[in-house]
Structure formats: structure tokens, C-alpha cells
Amino acid sequence: MKALVKEKAEPGLWLVDVPEPAVGPGDVLIKVLRTGICGTDLHIRAWDGWARQTIRTPLVLGHEFVGEVVGTGRDVADIGAGDRVSGEGHLVCGKCRNCLAGRRHLCRATVGLGVGRDGAFAEYVVLPAANVWVHRVPVDLDVAAIFDPFGNAVHTALSFPLVGEDVLITGAGPIGLMAAAVARHAGARNVVVTDVSEERLELARKIGASLALNVSGATIADGQRTLGLREGFDIGLEMSGRPEAMRDMIANMTHGGRIAMLGLPAEEFAVDWARIVTSMITVKGIYGREMFETWYAMSVLLEGGLDLTPVITGRYAVADHEAAFADAASGRGGKVILDWTA
Numbered sequence: 111m112k113a114l115v116k117e118k119a120e121p122g123l124w125l126v127d128v129p130e131p132a133v134g135p136g137d138v139l140i141k142v143l144r145t146g147i148c149g150t151d152l153h154i155r156a157w158d159g160w161a162r163q164t165i166r167t168p169l170v171l172g173h174e175f176v177g178e179v180v181g182t183g184r185d186v187a188d189i190g191a192g193d194r195v196s197g198e199g200h201l202v203c204g205k206c207r208n209c210l211a212g213r214r215h216l217c218r219a220t221v222g223l224g225v226g227r228d229g230a231f232a233e234y235v236v237l238p239a240a241n242v243w244v245h246r247v248p249v250d251l252d253v254a255a256i257f258d259p260f261g262n263a264v265h266t267a268l269s270f271p272l273v274g275e276d277v278l279i280t281g282a283g284p285i286g287l288m289a290a291a292v293a294r295h296a297g298a299r300n301v302v303v304t305d306v307s308e309e310r311l312e313l314a315r316k317i318g319a320s321l322a323l324n325v326s327g328a329t330i331a332d333g334q335r336t337l338g339l340r341e342g343f344d345i346g347l348e349m350s351g352r353p354e355a356m357r358d359m360i361a362n363m364t365h366g367g368r369i370a371m372l373g374l375p376a377e378e379f380a381v382d383w384a385r386i387v388t389s390m391i392t393v394k395g396i397y398g399r400e401m402f403e404t405w406y407a408m409s410v411l412l413e414g415g416l417d418l419t420p421v422i423t424g425r426y427a428v429a430d431h432e433a434a435f436a437d438a439a440s441g442r443g444g445k446v447i448l449d450w451t452a
């Protein structure tokens with residue numbers, strides 16, 4: 111089968127033939143229809159410091175996908191050929207304290223699809239049945255392909271109650287945009303989104319942000335004044351991993367404000383801890399999705415009318431993967447989809 115593979119320990123990706131994956135007794139064999147390109151994939155393609163430390167070649171990339179079940183192992187019940195599915199990309203150990211308590215998203219031994227084992231940028235992918243999410247209601251195929259990052263957005267946005275609250279989102283990449291849509295849909299009063307790309311801020315406006323603020327020429331305090339806020343933001347969703355964004359967020363939170371942080375910083379950085387203490391701010395790290403409460407929330411949010419289609423701005427056949435990755439790496443657009451059936 112064809113797959114997008116990190117073959118060599120150097121920058122680049124290669125579309126090559128690899129053997130079809132073996133199907134174990136508890137596994138599901140999925141024909142991949144469409145995949146989403148994630149920041150993780152960009153790191154692996156670029157072969158940066160994180161990738162050099164984390165990835166062992168050869169590796170089939172990819173963890174955002176939608177596909178159709180074409181086979182199941184003998185122990186699999188309730189999932190069958192023809193089911194349309196996406197996959198939870200965190201494979202958990204099932205044995206640690208958190209796994210045993212049902213808090214699988216907190217597993218200490220998580221293996222990432224397309225990171226620690228072969229992924230979904232291929233004609234076929236195999237997953238344990240416990241990691242397969244069946245789309246029981248019809249979902250747009252491109253949206254189904256990005257359930258994994260949509261889950262990051264939902265997990266982050268719904269970490270704290272936000273009905274009637276003023277929400278600040280730093281970073282208007284695909285997950286920040288989806289989080290803005292979720293916050294709006296879930297009843298926030300104001301949703302302010304910051305970025306330095308005008309194209310991405312325009313997407314934030316399209317998806318319902320009250321204010322899309324270009325922080326290359328304005329501060330978050332300016333944004334507060336524009337909206338007439340006097341006491342700061344109630345909820346912060348940090349999506350950029352940038353030190354300056356986190357610092358400006360902390361400086362603009364209300365007393366008792368709550369920050370959920372999904373953006374992954376490239377290295378350690380200092381923040382104003384005295385401000386966190388005296389403003390009594392909660393900071394919560396987010397990684398992945400709650401299994402499978404977040405997935406349930408995603409499906410019902412879409413059923414309830416949440417529209418993610420403005421987030422998807424690039425669609426390519428897999429043969430054009432170079433152009434697709436260049437588009438995704440530009441930092442200007444939204445989500446980029448690869449079609450494996452074209």
C-alpha cells in the first residue's frame with residue numbers, strides 16, 4: 111500500500127509502498143479516506159529538535175483521519191465492515207493507576223499514532239477497537255478527518271464552565287479557531303482571538319469571534335478596552351505555545367480567572383508567578399482528549415449545529431502532498447486535508 115513515510119533521519123517525507131499492517135484479534139482494519147495535517151506532522155517533516163529526539167525511522171506519519179472499516183479481528187464486537195470511523199490517536203497502557211481508574215487520557219505510558227508507532231497517512235491503518243470512534247450520525251468527511259484536533263479544541267474549551275464568560279484565545283491556528291467556535295456555541299459572552307496572521311484572524315471573525323486582534327500592532331489590554339471589559343478575562347485558552355502570549359494572557363485575567371493551556375512551548379520560559387498567586391489564577395495543562403467523553407461532546411456539538419467548515423481551507427490529493435504540507439506550514443490558513451481516494 112502507499113504511505114507517507116519518514117524514511118530517513120533528515121528533512122522530508124516520502125510517498126512509498128509499504129506492507130499492509132497486520133490485524134490482531136482486537137484490532138480494526140480501516141481503509142483511510144481523508145487525513146488532516148497536524149503541527150506534529152510538520153515537525154516530523156522538518157526534522158527539528160523535537161522530531162530528532164522523539165521519532166525513530168522509518169515511520170508512517172499521521173493521526174488525524176476518517177476511514178471505512180474493511181476488516182476486524184476475531185475479538186471485535188460492535189464495529190463492522192462499512193462503519194465510518196475516526197481514531198483516538200493516543201494508545202494507552204490499560205495498566206497504570208489512571209487507566210485502571212478510567213482516566214485513560216491521563217495514562218503515563220501513552221503511545222502516539224504516527225509518532226510512537228505507524229500512523230494513518232496510508233491507504234490502510236490498524237487500530238485497537240478501543241481506539242476506534244464510529245460516526246453513528248452523518249458527519250461531513252473533511253470534518254470527520256479532523257476529529258482528533260477538534261477534540262483538542264473541545265477538551266480545552268470545555269475545561270471550565272464558560273456560559274456568559276469573557277474568553278480569551280491566544281493563537282488562531284486550526285485548534286484555536288475550533289475552540290473559538292465551541293466557546294461561542296457553548297454560550298460565552300465575548301470570544302477574543304489573537305494572532306499575528308491577518309488571514310487567520312479573518313477566519314476567526316468568520317467562525318464567530320467577537321474580536322480578532324492582531325497582536326503585532328495591539329495588546330490584549332487594547333482588546334479589553336475595545337470591548338468595554340473592566341475586570342479582565344474569565345477564561346483563557348492558550349493555543350500558541352508562545353511565551354509572550356502566555357505572559358500577556360496572565361496580565362489580562364480577572365481575579366480567579368482560569369487558563370487552559372494546550373499550546374506546546376518550544377522551551378522553558380518565565381512568567382509572572384506573583385501575578386498568578388495574587389490574582390488566584392488556575393492554570394491547567396491539556397493534552398489529547400478525554401476518552402471518550404470529549405468524543406461524545408464533539409459529536410453532539412456538531413449535531414447541535416456547530417459549524418467547523420470555515421476552519422478547513424486546503425484540500426489536496428495525496429499525490430500533491432508537497433504542496434499540501436507547504437500550505438499547512440505557511441502559518442496563514444486553516445486546516446489542510448489530504449484525500450487518499452483521489
Ligand SMILES: [Zn+2]
Nearest residue numbers: 203206209217
Ligand atoms: Zn496507562
